[in-house]
Amino acid sequence: MNRIVNHPILDEEKPAKEVEIFVDDKPIIAREGEMIAAALIANGIFINRYTIHKHKPRGIYCAIGRCTDCIMTVDGIPNIRTCVTEVKDGMRITTQKGTGVWS
Amino acid sequence: MIVTELAIVGAGPAGLSASIEARRARVDVLLIDENARPGGQLFKQIHKFFGSRAHKAGIRGINIGTELLRESEELGIHIWLKGEVCGIENGHNLWVVRDRNRSEIVKAKKIILATGATENAVTFPGWDLPGVMGAGAAQTMINVNRVLPGRKVIMLGSGNVGVIVAYQLMQAGAEVVAVLEAAPVLGGYGVHTAKVSRAGVPFYVSHTIKRAFGTNHVEAVEIVELDNSFKQILGTEQILDADTVCLATGLTPLTELAWLAGCKFNFVPALGGHLPIHDDKMHTTQPDIFIAGDISGIEEASTAMEEGRLAGINAAQELGYISEDEAKIRTDAIWDSLNSLRSGYFGQKRRDSKDLILQNGKR
Amino acid sequence: MEHSLKTTGSPSLEELYKSPAFPTKEQLHKGPIAIIECIEEIPCNPCEASCPKGAITIGESITNLPEMDYEKCTACGMCITACPGLAIYIKDYTYGDTKALLSFPYEYYPLPKAGDIVQAVDRQGNYVCDAEVIKVRNPKSYDHTAVITIEYPKEYFEEAVNMKRIK
Numbered sequence: 001m002n003r004i005v006n007h008p009i010l011d012e013e014k015p016a017k018e019v020e021i022f023v024d025d026k027p028i029i030a031r032e033g034e035m036i037a038a039a040l041i042a043n044g045i046f047i048n049r050y051t052i053h054k055h056k057p058r059g060i061y062c063a064i065g066r067c068t069d070c071i072m073t074v075d076g077i078p079n080i081r082t083c084v085t086e087v088k089d090g091m092r093i094t095t096q097k098g099t100g101v102w103s
Numbered sequence: 104m105i106v107t108e109l110a111i112v113g114a115g116p117a118g119l120s121a122s123i124e125a126r127r128a129r130v131d132v133l134l135i136d137e138n139a140r141p142g143g144q145l146f147k148q149i150h151k152f153f154g155s156r157a158h159k160a161g162i163r164g165i166n167i168g169t170e171l172l173r174e175s176e177e178l179g180i181h182i183w184l185k186g187e188v189c190g191i192e193n194g195h196n197l198w199v200v201r202d203r204n205r206s207e208i209v210k211a212k213k214i215i216l217a218t219g220a221t222e223n224a225v226t227f228p229g230w231d232l233p234g235v236m237g238a239g240a241a242q243t244m245i246n247v248n249r250v251l252p253g254r255k256v257i258m259l260g261s262g263n264v265g266v267i268v269a270y271q272l273m274q275a276g277a278e279v280v281a282v283l284e285a286a287p288v289l290g291g292y293g294v295h296t297a298k299v300s301r302a303g304v305p306f307y308v309s310h311t312i313k314r315a316f317g318t319n320h321v322e323a324v325e326i327v328e329l330d331n332s333f334k335q336i337l338g339t340e341q342i343l344d345a346d347t348v349c350l351a352t353g354l355t356p357l358t359e360l361a362w363l364a365g366c367k368f369n370f371v372p373a374l375g376g377h378l379p380i381h382d383d384k385m386h387t388t389q390p391d392i393f394i395a396g397d398i399s400g401i402e403e404a405s406t407a408m409e410e411g412r413l414a415g416i417n418a419a420q421e422l423g424y425i426s427e428d429e430a431k432i433r434t435d436a437i438w439d440s441l442n443s444l445r446s447g448y449f450g451q452k453r454r455d456s457k458d459l460i461l462q463n464g465k466r
Numbered sequence: 467m468e469h470s471l472k473t474t475g476s477p478s479l480e481e482l483y484k485s486p487a488f489p490t491k492e493q494l495h496k497g498p499i500a501i502i503e504c505i506e507e508i509p510c511n512p513c514e515a516s517c518p519k520g521a522i523t524i525g526e527s528i529t530n531l532p533e534m535d536y537e538k539c540t541a542c543g544m545c546i547t548a549c550p551g552l553a554i555y556i557k558d559y560t561y562g563d564t565k566a567l568l569s570f571p572y573e574y575y576p577l578p579k580a581g582d583i584v585q586a587v588d589r590q591g592n593y594v595c596d597a598e599v600i601k602v603r604n605p606k607s608y609d610h611t612a613v614i615t616i617e618y619p620k621e622y623f624e625e626a627v628n629m630k631r632i633k
Contacts, residue, residue: 002250002251002252003249003250003251004245004249004250004251004275004276006575006576007249007274007275007575008274008573008574008575008577008610008612009149009163009274009573009610010149010165010246010249011610013249034248035248037248038244038248038249038250041244041248041250041251041252042250046233046234046252046319046320047233047319047320048233056231057232057233057319057320058231058233059232059233059234059235059236059320060233060236060240060244060252061224061235061236061237061240062221062222062236062237062239062240063236063237063239063240063241063243063244064138064144064221064239064240064243065137065138066221066357067221083240083243084137084138084139086139150550151550151609151611152550153508153509153510153550153551154509154510154528155509155510155511155528156511156512156514156515160510160511160512160550161512161548161550162609163609163610166609261475266475273574273631274573274574274575276575282475287473288472288473289471289472289473289475292506292508292551293471293472293477293505293506293508294503294504294506294508294549294550294551294552294553295551296471296475296476297471297475297476297477297503297551297553297589298551298552299475300474300475300476300589300590300591301476301587301588301589301590301591301627301628302591302631303587303590303591303592303630304475304591306473306474306475308472308473443509443527443528443529444509444528445509446507446509446527446528446529447506447507447508447509447529448506448507448508448529449506449507449508449509450509450529
């Protein structure tokens with residue numbers, strides 16, 4: 001787990017409701033209201049997609065919704081910026097290949 | 104279509120400060136931000152700010168953000184979150200996509216663009232691997248999202264962003280392997296570098312990254328020394344064990360809306376590149392469009408808040424809510440504060456560049 | 467490479483002695499005093515108002531370097547957490563026959579506890595000596611900048627400025 005539970009400035013993290021999301025059909029636990037990209041990092045997932053031509057892995061780059069490096073397919077919609085999209089209980093997320101597939 | 108007197112794009116330190124000043128003068132304000140939460144990048148600034156004690160120095164950025172939000176709530180400022188401003192027409196009409204699913208046109212008498220900035224990248228083989236990210240991205244992850252994006256970090260760039268984030272990564276529990284700086288001298292404030300240095304982090308001046316190794320993630324990083332003309336010196340390579348590279352290589356103002364609106368620009372490298380020309384009222388060359396904060400030149404949250412206040416007061420004056428005399432008295436005081444923030448070894452260069460823009464902005 | 471603030475990140479003793487707030491050797495050995503390692507003109511002045519004795523002066527321009535009046539400084543420590551740059555600490559050479567005292571700002575997790583043995587470090591984070599934690603203060607008014615007080619052998623008086631982060 002990569003969560004920062006204790007912090008010298010921000011104090012102990014306040015408890016949040018847990019939600020279950022699915023990444024490539026595998027369930028992981030996220031904190032309600034957090035960004036998808038953060039939930040993935042918390043669970044040790046650093047690859048969000050593979051590029052269209054060379055199939056190279058990509059992770060987060062800017063984390064504020066500018067660069068689109070962290071896009072994934074979320075609930076059937078490709079190209080969702082996971083760093084600025086909040087998790088929802090039951091959300092289904094797919095590691096995106098190229099431009100993704102609508103479903 | 105929604106009609107408002109003043110539309111402000113961006114609810115970071117500049118936009119919030121602008122909306123507070125304008126709303127205090129009773130202007131009908133609509134503040135629009137693309138994020139789910141207001142505050143811009145203030146809520147990742149967990150360090151105590153510098154500046155004058157009369158202007159929130161010594162207070163952590165997060166607490167300044169909380170204070171601004173409290174004020175804007177008390178004033179009943181109308182905020183649209185998850186509102187992406189995708190276009191601007193006739194200098195007055197904003198095309199806003201709300202909640203990613205519907206369009207809305209906002210017709211505003213005056214507009215303040217406070218859109219902020221985005222991080223620059225530098226490229227090297229392996230720069231596209233997961234584990235290479237902007238320093239600000241790492242800062243967002245550790246301080247806002249509270250997840251650790253890496254355990255052993257190399258920071259490229261020693262400006263204030265680089266050294267502050269290096270420090271904050273250690274506060275979050277990571278190890279900082281090294282801070283690299285391409286120039287022969289470090290860029291950030293000495294008190295920041297000293298904090299990082301006494302934590303045992305080595306600084307490498309005249310160094311950059313040659314490549315990052317790894318298949319699915321950064322596994323190691325090769326660094327190299329640079330000569331006086333920034334060319335790599337062969338034979339000086341060394342490989343450092345790291346799983347993360349943070350790039351703190353400057354910021355670029357987010358000026359798309361100002362370009363679309365037809366604002367005239369200057370190219371000012373010292374302040375981040377192409378910047379809308381503006382005058383001392385933060386007026387662009389478009390009659391009803393103001394700017395404030397990093398869009399008008401990369402500086403700091405402290406200056407962004409002051410510029411936001413300038414834009415807010417001047418917009419309120421032009422809308423007829425504040426007399427010219429009152430606006431002048433209040434903005435003169437803000438200019439005194441801005442000038443003092445833009446002095447000394449670090450500030451003077453910014454002030455000189457700003458003066459150039461203001462010279463061009465005189466109408 | 468020559469050690470200097472702009473090349474290695476931490477100030478050299480030579481640079482510090484040139485700054486108006488850094489004490490001379492005599493002042494340093496006289497008794498408890500606050501030491502300010504602020505040698506660059508940055509826009510910042512909270513230390514000035516934090517001092518109840520008026521010992522620190524910045525003046526009209528907020529980019530002036532702080533000046534310290536060592537006749538007035540009582541080493542009360544109010545300035546330690548007021549400094550956003552974490553550049554102020556207190557030392558007392560006269561603390562004991564063989565031990566000196568050091569109080570410094572510390573913002574890492576976990577905090578040490580009184581009685582812990584920690585590693586004192588120099589300005590570049592090098593291990594200097596073992597030290598015993600005497601006091602840990604972290605009241606709300608410090609806003610998460612804790613102040614750690616350690617005692618350590620006098621022969622390392624000058625080198626030690628902080629402690630190694632506990633992992």
